[in-house]
Amino acid sequence: MRRIGVFVCHCGSNIAATVDVKKVVEMALNEQGVVHAEDYPYMCSEAGQSRIAEAIKEKQLSGIVVCSCSPRMHEATFRKCAETCGLNPYLVEIANIREHCSWIHKDVEEATEKAVILMRAAVAKVHLNAPLQAGESAVTKRALVIGGGIAGIQTAIDIADAGYKVDIVEKTPSIGGRMSQLDKTFPTLDCSACILTPKMVEAASHENITIHTYSEVEKVSGFVGNFTVDIRKKARFVNMDKCTGCGVCQEKCPSKKPLNEFNRGLNTRTAIYTPFAQAIPNVPVIDPQSCIKLNTGKCGVCEKFCQVGAIDYTQKDEIITESYGAIVVATGFDTINLDKYGEYAYNESKDVITSLELERIMNAAGPTKGHLERLSDGKAPKEIVFIQCVGSRCSDQRGKPYCSKICCMYTAKHAMLIRDKYPDTNVTVFYIDVRTPGKNFDEFYRRAVEDYGVNYVKGQVGKVAPQPDGSLLVHGVDLLENKQILKKADMVVLATAIEPNPDVRKIATMLTASIDTNNFLTEAHPKLRPVESPTAGVFLSGVCQGPKDIPETVAQAGAAAVKVIGLLAKDKLKTNPCTAKADELRCNGCSQCANVCPYGAISYEVRQVNDHGIREDRRIAVVNSALCQGCGACTVTCPSGAMDLQGFSNRQIIAEVDAICR
Amino acid sequence: MSAVERIKEISGVNPLKCMKCGKCSASCPSFDAMDIKPHQFVSYVINDDVEALANSKSAWKCLSCFACIERCPRDVQPGKLIDAARQMLIRQRGQEGLSPDEIPALLDDETPQQLLMSAFRKYRR
Ligand SMILES: Cc1cc2nc3c(=O)[nH]c(=O)nc-3n(C[C@H](O)[C@H](O)[C@H](O)COP(=O)(O)OP(=O)(O)OC[C@H]3O[C@@H](n4cnc5c(N)ncnc54)[C@H](O)[C@@H]3O)c2cc1C
Ligand code: SF4
Ligand code: SF4
Numbered sequence: 080m081r082r083i084g085v086f087v088c089h090c091g092s093n094i095a096a097t098v099d100v101k102k103v104v105e106m107a108l109n110e111q112g113v114v115h116a117e118d119y120p121y122m123c124s125e126a127g128q129s130r131i132a133e134a135i136k137e138k139q140l141s142g143i144v145v146c147s148c149s150p151r152m153h154e155a156t157f158r159k160c161a162e163t164c165g166l167n168p169y170l171v172e173i174a175n176i177r178e179h180c181s182w183i184h185k186d187v188e189e190a191t192e193k194a195v196i197l198m199r200a201a202v203a204k205v206h207l208n209a210p211l212q213a214g215e216s217a218v219t220k221r222a223l224v225i226g227g228g229i230a231g232i233q234t235a236i237d238i239a240d241a242g243y244k245v246d247i248v249e250k251t252p253s254i255g256g257r258m259s260q261l262d263k264t265f266p267t268l269d270c271s272a273c274i275l276t277p278k279m280v281e282a283a284s285h286e287n288i289t290i291h292t293y294s295e296v297e298k299v300s301g302f303v304g305n306f307t308v309d310i311r312k313k314a315r316f317v318n319m320d321k322c323t324g325c326g327v328c329q330e331k332c333p334s335k336k337p338l339n340e341f342n343r344g345l346n347t348r349t350a351i352y353t354p355f356a357q358a359i360p361n362v363p364v365i366d367p368q369s370c371i372k373l374n375t376g377k378c379g380v381c382e383k384f385c386q387v388g389a390i391d392y393t394q395k396d397e398i399i400t401e402s403y404g405a406i407v408v409a410t411g412f413d414t415i416n417l418d419k420y421g422e423y424a425y426n427e428s429k430d431v432i433t434s435l436e437l438e439r440i441m442n443a444a445g446p447t448k449g450h451l452e453r454l455s456d457g458k459a460p461k462e463i464v465f466i467q468c469v470g471s472r473c474s475d476q477r478g479k480p481y482c483s484k485i486c487c488m489y490t491a492k493h494a495m496l497i498r499d500k501y502p503d504t505n506v507t508v509f510y511i512d513v514r515t516p517g518k519n520f521d522e523f524y525r526r527a528v529e530d531y532g533v534n535y536v537k538g539q540v541g542k543v544a545p546q547p548d549g550s551l552l553v554h555g556v557d558l559l560e561n562k563q564i565l566k567k568a569d570m571v572v573l574a575t576a577i578e579p580n581p582d583v584r585k586i587a588t589m590l591t592a593s594i595d596t597n598n599f600l601t602e603a604h605p606k607l608r609p610v611e612s613p614t615a616g617v618f619l620s621g622v623c624q625g626p627k628d629i630p631e632t633v634a635q636a637g638a639a640a641v642k643v644i645g646l647l648a649k650d651k652l653k654t655n656p657c658t659a660k661a662d663e664l665r666c667n668g669c670s671q672c673a674n675v676c677p678y679g680a681i682s683y684e685v686r687q688v689n690d691h692g693i694r695e696d697r698r699i700a701v702v703n704s705a706l707c708q709g710c711g712a713c714t715v716t717c718p719s720g721a722m723d724l725q726g727f728s729n730r731q732i733i734a735e736v737d738a739i740c741r
Numbered sequence: 742m743s744a745v746e747r748i749k750e751i752s753g754v755n756p757l758k759c760m761k762c763g764k765c766s767a768s769c770p771s772f773d774a775m776d777i778k779p780h781q782f783v784s785y786v787i788n789d790d791v792e793a794l795a796n797s798k799s800a801w802k803c804l805s806c807f808a809c810i811e812r813c814p815r816d817v818q819p820g821k822l823i824d825a826a827r828q829m830l831i832r833q834r835g836q837e838g839l840s841p842d843e844i845p846a847l848l849d850d851e852t853p854q855q856l857l858m859s860a861f862r863k864y865r866r
């Protein structure tokens with residue numbers, strides 16, 4: 080019989096205001112095996128822990144129950160406390176009477192009753208707990224970064240500078256991400272390429288960084304410290320080792336129809352292309368959809384003109400397999416599709432554009448060579464209207480419920496740049512709120528109003544109506560004047576909501592990392608662990624976790640790198656001893672558990688068993704405890720009840736349920 | 742039940758979802774004819790000022806064109822609130838249960854045709 084101690088925490092008033100802690104102590108003393116029970120204002124404090132330690136020693140406790148907050152908060156604290164007194168840490172159980180009880184109930188009597196029941200269940204379980212020993216697993220000292228935008232680049236550089244190997248997997252032909260598409264950047268208005276290109280070069284030339292562009296992660300297996308990843312390197316049809324990046328192939332390619340993705344489809348490119356001049360690597364790819372040679376067998380112009388024989392039409396996709404200790408997701412974002420916003424006439428008029436399209440139009444390498452002009456007739460716009468929050472802050476199923484956070488600032492940037500370069504062009508911004516928190520940010524927006532004469536009007540636009548004369552009639556409202564406004568504009572720019580790159584769902588599934596209802600990756604804790612995913616060994620960097628601008632992205636990228644470095648610096652990781660185990664007498668070798676195990680931890684072996692005196696060879700499930708993550712999928716699947724999770728055995732769980740129903 | 746509760750119940754709308762963006766008022770074809778503009782209408786309901794709404798022209802100037810209902814980004818759908826207010830006022834005045842032959846007597850030049858159609862839909866289902 081175990082000698083059990085029960086420790087009831089007040090958590091200040093968090094628990095004690097709703098749960099009668101004295102009553103829980105009193106009831107605990109009635110439970111079988113409980114030889115000690117007490118309450119204390121803060122069990123997790125040093126004083127609280129030393130009371131537990133004293134009780135363990137004085138009363139020779141062989142199991143303890145702490146009635147407190149969620150085990151996610153302090154299970155580790157109390158286990159460590161027990162361990163220092165010589166009690167196996169797995170003989171500690173937490174009854175969560177805060178999140179599961181005091182925080183969600185109002186009535187003291189009911190909450191107390193529930194707290195007693197939760198305590199009782201934990202006591203019943205601890206009677207059956209067995210001492211467990213954590214094992215060890217090695218750490219592969221290499222990290223993978225998925226996504227080569229500014230977030231991925233910065234994380235990779237920081238990890239590499241600490242002396243660890245890093246691979247970047249980027250799905251497009253070049254690293255750089257959205258930042259490479261921007262013209263100038265707030266809040267300092269420096270040119271985006273001028274600050275990004277050195278980072279790209281640094282990553283590419285770093286001895287510890289390997290970049291796989293035009294590549295995608297195909298499969299992930301393993302666990303923290305020991306991931307195995309299949310990477311698909313898409314066929315470029317250009318030999319990376321031979322190509323010198325001279326660009327003659329792109330000049331000569333006769334297939335000139337495909338839309339230029341880098342310029343947001345505002346102009347076209349050739350079938351063989353490098354997305355932009357500063358691309359890294361500076362090696363083109365052939366887009367197999369539009370290459371004449373690959374589709375009809377004729378053409379071959381690029382091959383003819385390439386001086387170094389780098390073109391190779393026979394290249395195939397290649398799958399490489401690599402091992403990593405940690406994985407960082409940095410897959411970034413895109414702007415939302417505007418099909419559902421018919422009132423803004425985005426699909427009707429070429430002169431209604433998104434802000435990202437405006438970035439390309441303002442950029443010297445863009446479709447208009449940096450001249451601000453209407454895409455319909457090439458005329459210079461004299462009257463420009465910006466509409467804020469398009470698809471952001473919407474709870475109407477058409478858009479996104481969140482604020483995209485960057486658009487108030489980039490619109491102020493766009494408005495200022497336009498007024499600076501084209502002083503006779505009027506700029507009106509229709510806003511709901513101007514949200515510019517951040518160092519030097521509000522000052523930046525005020526400059527647009529005070530120094531550049533940008534006309535800010537409070538009120539969302541209802542409709543943009545293209546007119547027969549080619550202009551756009553904007554139906555707005557000035558809420559401060561309480562007046563409707565009909566404004567004729569030459570160009571309308573939509574501050575379009577951003578959303579996580581749609582691919583992220585696939586990546587999250589592969590990594591068993593969780594995402595929220597908006598497809599942003601979820602942090603392990605929204606305040607205290609913002610760059611870690613709840614899945615051990617998976618970290619988050621950049622906009623894939625939530626909307627951010629470049630300064631915030633870079634800061635978070637560095638934070639993610641530090642977490643990765645902390646992990647890779649360890650030689651061994653403690654493994655969770657709560658792994659599954661098959662009872663050889665009950666297992667009938669049906670394979671159902673192996674089919675559900677997400678970590679491939681289960682195999683089968685033929686073994687001689689002695690079933691009540693009958694000796695026979697049977698096919699039996701064997702769990703590799705180094706791979707098992709203790710998820711429990713197999714235990715609920717096994718039709719014969721042969722699979723058990725150590726620390727959460729069927730017997731223990733039934734005992735808890737019995738105690739609750741008692 | 743207070744008048745405001747009644748309006749909320751009839752319309753099924755939670756006015757507190759309004760973020761005061763004004764897209765309804767920007768969209769409203771009757772804006773100039775209304776003394777209380779669509780986005781203000783929502784605030785009046787929030788502030789429990791039904792009397793002002795009852796004395797305003799707005800309820801009778803709304804065309805039930807549904808532009809605001811279609812476009813409101815927060816699903817507040819002010820047109821529904823206005824419609825509910827109108828319905829409540831009509832009932833208070835004992836005018837519910839319109840029959841076609843009573844209508845000519847009630848007509849005044851100010852009443853938009855669509856409003857009549859809405860009334861038919863509502864009271865003669
Ligand atoms: C119009 C506009 C103007 C802006 N102006 C400014 C500004 O002036 N100043 C400022 O601070 N911020 C600005 N921003 C914000 C800035 O663009 C972002 O903060 C920044 O780009 C975020 O970087 P990221 O690396 O997280 O994402 P991204 O730049 O989106 O990079 C993600 C990368 O991951 C790759 N990827 C995606 N999925 C996969 C996959 N499955 N496998 C492999 N690779 C993948 C993508 O191809 C991309 O290269 C602006 C944004 C917009 C839309
Ligand atoms: S940042 Fe500004 S424009 Fe963008 S969604 Fe938020 S409030 Fe709207
Ligand atoms: S508990 Fe079972 S299903 Fe889950 S990882 Fe372990 S062996 Fe696989």
Ligand code: SF4
Nearest residue numbers: 759760762763765813
């Ligand atoms: S459109 Fe909707 S959210 Fe905006 S002011 Fe009108 S009712 Fe409120």
Ligand code: SF4
Nearest residue numbers: 769803804807809820
């Ligand atoms: S339904 Fe009424 S309030 Fe709404 S836009 Fe139409 S006329 Fe205006």
